[in-house]
Amino acid sequence: MKFIVRTMILLLIVNGLLIYMHYYQAVGADSKGLSVATFTQEIEVINRPDALHVRQHFSGLSDARHEIVWPKASTNRTCYLADATSCNRLDENSIAFLEGDNERQSISYEIPKKGTMKQTALFNESFAVLHGSSASYTLFHMTDETGIGGLWVNGLERVGTKKMTNINYALFRGKGEVKDLYWQRNNLPVLYSGDRLSVFGESDNIEPLREVDNTLKTLDANHSTIVIDDTRPAVNATRFIVAKSVDVDKVSIRLLRESMYARFIIPENERMTAELVASVLGETPIGLGKSRKAYQVFTEAITEDELEQFKSLLNDMTGQEVNASVLDALAGEVTGFKTSYFTKNIHADTAAHPFLIEDPREIKFDGVSTTDIRIILKDGKTLYPAKKILNLAGYTITSNERSIYVENSIRKFRFPKKELFYVYNEQKYNVVTMPFEVLEGDFYFEESWFKRLFLLSIEKTADTIDIIRMSTLIEEVGK
Known part of the structure; x- marks a missing residue:
């Protein structure tokens, strides 16, 4: 009986270890990054009076399932028997290439024309793609059987042309995908x-x-x-x-x-992200006025070594999602601090914001975590946003062109925006330096002034900054 029990325990341990190893390997596989799978392709386009007749050959496919995203305008979607096995992974509904070892598969379809091609024609999003994958290289054959002549363009390099009786041929090739095709009669x-x-x-x-x-x-x-x-x-x-x-x-x-x-995978509405990424990688200002200024401010705010690290991290993200938040995260990685610089500047219709670094620690007020308070580190000073924190502390903050007013039921302050003094409960006090700065339209008080004037305690750990009202501390001591 004891032997059976020991055997059962041993089996349970072995099974547990196997499950753990399987889980660990799975996690390891998932953590290798979000790089997009790639393949190469060859596209044959034949221009006929009724439509563009397309044959598309995918090579270098992995053995996983690949979902086909057909052009919206395409008809007669089917396989193309380039050889005996060129369709053996295509499912019966022509929706995907199923799991399998054959790394080359072929399809065919037609792009109907809206009318006779006269002076120009533009075919948008006219070629199939594979969901979650991208073409690293494209060989493109353009054959015109209508004798219409003219110039065909798709963005790839045109490496050869040949004219025959009523048939014209052009060969294109190069890195990347082809999405659109353009023709004009004027060659x-x-x-x-x-x-x-x-x-x-x-x-x-x-x-x-x-x-x-x-x-x-x-x-x-x-x-x-x-x-x-x-x-x-x-x-x-x-x-x-x-x-x-x-x-x-x-x-x-x-x-x-x-x-x-x-x-990269950049949101369409983040034009400035694309321009800033191009500026960093090209090491020169690119884009419209605000993009150029944002690049200049960013490169002046960090060191040359940090800029090189930032550029290297961007290069490593080819094929992955890059947006303003990602740029902020990369900037934080190379500087060691948090920033919202890119997310604040990303839209062209907003005012330009300075490059400010933030304390990356969790911010709390009276022990409660807050997500909308940014503590700024600038010129060796730690600056606290007045409105958000002092409102929590029971103060009201108002301002006009000349002064800032901070008040509660007992304490009343007036801070002139230019003169070196402040008024507390009708008593004037001269100062050597300004207690606050105006950043992005908000008032930020330097830490020592912040604590002394508004009776706040600031407790810091490696992970958190807790801003505590002195009244709260007094109440706790009295309990």
Whole structure:
């Protein structure tokens, strides 16, 4: 009987260890990061009178399930039998590639036309993608069987063309995905062909375009294309631009911004995030006025070593989500302090905010945790926001153009905004330095003044800062 009991206990221990090891391995696998899975693709597009006929071949697929996101306008979605196994992972509803070992799969579909292509045509979001994965490289074949001629653009580098009777062919290739396809009847010559930029059009001055190309290369951006044609409507796509003339500043800003959207997962409404990321990685101000100023303030506020660390952390996040909150977290990681600089500046229609670092510890008032109080560390001083904390302490705070008034039922203060004195209960006191600063429209008192004037105790630990009213302490002692 004892043998059986000992055996059962041993089995329970072994099973427990196996469960723990399985859990540990699973957690380890999940903690390796959020990098997006990649594959390579080859896209064949045949332009016919009724539609664009597309064959799309995915290579380098992992053995996991891959959900297919078909173009909204696509019809006749099906497999494409490039070989005997090119569809063996496609499920019966053509929704996904199922788990399997075959790393190459093919599909086909059509993009119907709304009418006859006359002068221009733009096909938005016209190619299939795999949910949660992205194409690291694309080979793109463009065959026109209608004899319409003209210029086809998708943002990839055009590496070859061939004209035949009623059939025209162009070959494109390069890093990244293709989302959009553009055609115009006016076929333009290649004005500039660089490492990351191709320009079609006519101009005498290509030096600014070379500078844009060099910046794109510095950012390790995907190839982009510009079409300069003053007879065509403007088009702004992910990887190409059609413009009436080359305003190099505007064109470069848009291309550099879009290259960041392609490289990272950046919210569409955070244009400044894309521009600031481009500025940091390109080591030069990029974007509109506020983005440039925000970059300048940020780079002047941190050390060169911290900026290099910040840039390195950004580079490591390729393919991951980057937003204003993430930038604040990265800045905190390299400086050792908390900041809200990017989240406060991210919208172009708000006033510019200074770069301020915050004490990262949990803030409490009378032992209760608060989330909306920021304690600022500036020029060797610790500054406390007056309105939020003193309201909790029972004071009212008002101000006009000349003075700040802080009052409760017993204590009444007036602080002139410019003169070096303050008034307490009708008694004037001269000071050598101002007890407060105005930051982001709020009044911040230096810590020693804050405690002495308003009868507050501040208790600090490695993890918390607790602001306690002296009246609360007196009440506790009297209990």
